[in-house]
Amino acid sequence: MSEETPLDTARLWVEFPDPDDVERGLSAEEGADTVYRIDLTWLTSDYTCIFGNGCPGIYADRPDVGCCALGAHFTEKADEKRVAKIVKKLTPETWQFFEEGQKENGGWTEVEDGARKTRVHQGGCILANRPGFAAGAGCALHQQALRDGVDPLEHKPDVCWQLPLKRSYRTVTRGDGTTYLEVSIAEYDRRGWGEGGHDLDWYCTGNPAAHIGTRPVFRSCENELREMIGDRPYEELARHCEALVSRSRDGSAHRRLLPLTVHPADPGRAGR
Known part of the structure; x- marks a missing residue:
């Protein structure tokens, strides 16, 4: 590299x-x-973006999640509310960690230093499907947007679609x-x-x-x-x-x- x-x-x-x-x-x-x-x-x-095309990830021990290793902080309540509506559309076939994301004591969000964000699970954002998952690796929200025929920025957290x-x-x-x-x-x-x-x-x-x-x-x-x-x-x-x-x-x-x-x-x- x-x-x-x-x-x-x-x-x-x-x-x-x-x-x-x-x-x-x-x-x-x-x-x-x-x-x-x-x-x-x-x-x-x-x-x-070279995710899936040679990207080694921001952390050497978590290459499969690219820059999604830390989860995404929501910019405001409206941001989280919008993403929550899309999460409800995901299924076990489209989201690798669907069952984990439904747990009352886990779920797909968490609070870090007083700020709400997507939860980190197994070394990366819980919404990031890993290589080998049937629906394909990458953000489950991004993939849902493609299935819905809309731009991914409509489904993903603000900080995710704005990068870089x-x-x-x-x-x-x-x-x-x-x-x-x-x-x-x-x-x-x-x-x-x-x-x-x-x-x-x-x-x-x-x-x-x-x-x-x-x-x-x-x-x-x-x-x-x-x-x-x-x-x-x-x-x-x-x-x-x-x-x-x-x-x-x-x-x-x-x-x-x-x-x-x-x-x-x-x-x-x-x-x-």
Whole structure:
């Protein structure tokens, strides 16, 4: 497995105001300013999830569950409620730990440090089917979404479908005292996991082994990005990303290998 790249490298970012705010003529004084801050280097990278295709897992002793070794924390009550409805649809044929998940003293959730999350069972999320299970390995919720013909983000916990994208907010004060909400979309690197992220045995976003996708992240994760920031902001984001890619004669997109636009984990970066 290739060596992981450093966390801190030079990157190209772009900021743009919320297109809806611009259209409505809303000003900072009215308290409606929103500015999106986008990591173009990440979103135009060739990263792709390699679960089931060489992923060694975040812990060496639990490779079969990929990054699902710790369970998923719910972002809010609505998140848990939505997932609970899908769990009720699962059966012993679609969920390996169906019986364990029904136990009154066990179930499929647990509380850790005061926060509710999916329960860890046998070294991984209880909703993660293991290799050898008849329905196939991987998230039972993800698989249910495919059977239902919907995008997996409709069935999975927020933190699961958002990975490897990280959305963060902060209030920024300008020199004239006005403020705006900054919404950042960036790479969910090791630091996104908190202090424990540095202790993971392996992690994908900074590893060349996972930068083998056929589409840039802003296209492969289009549905997730639209859900996170909305359609019009996504279209503006995509416009800026497209400006960094060129199209070959067959119409496929390729990033221009220029300084700051190439993710450090890109296998083709060496020597530039």
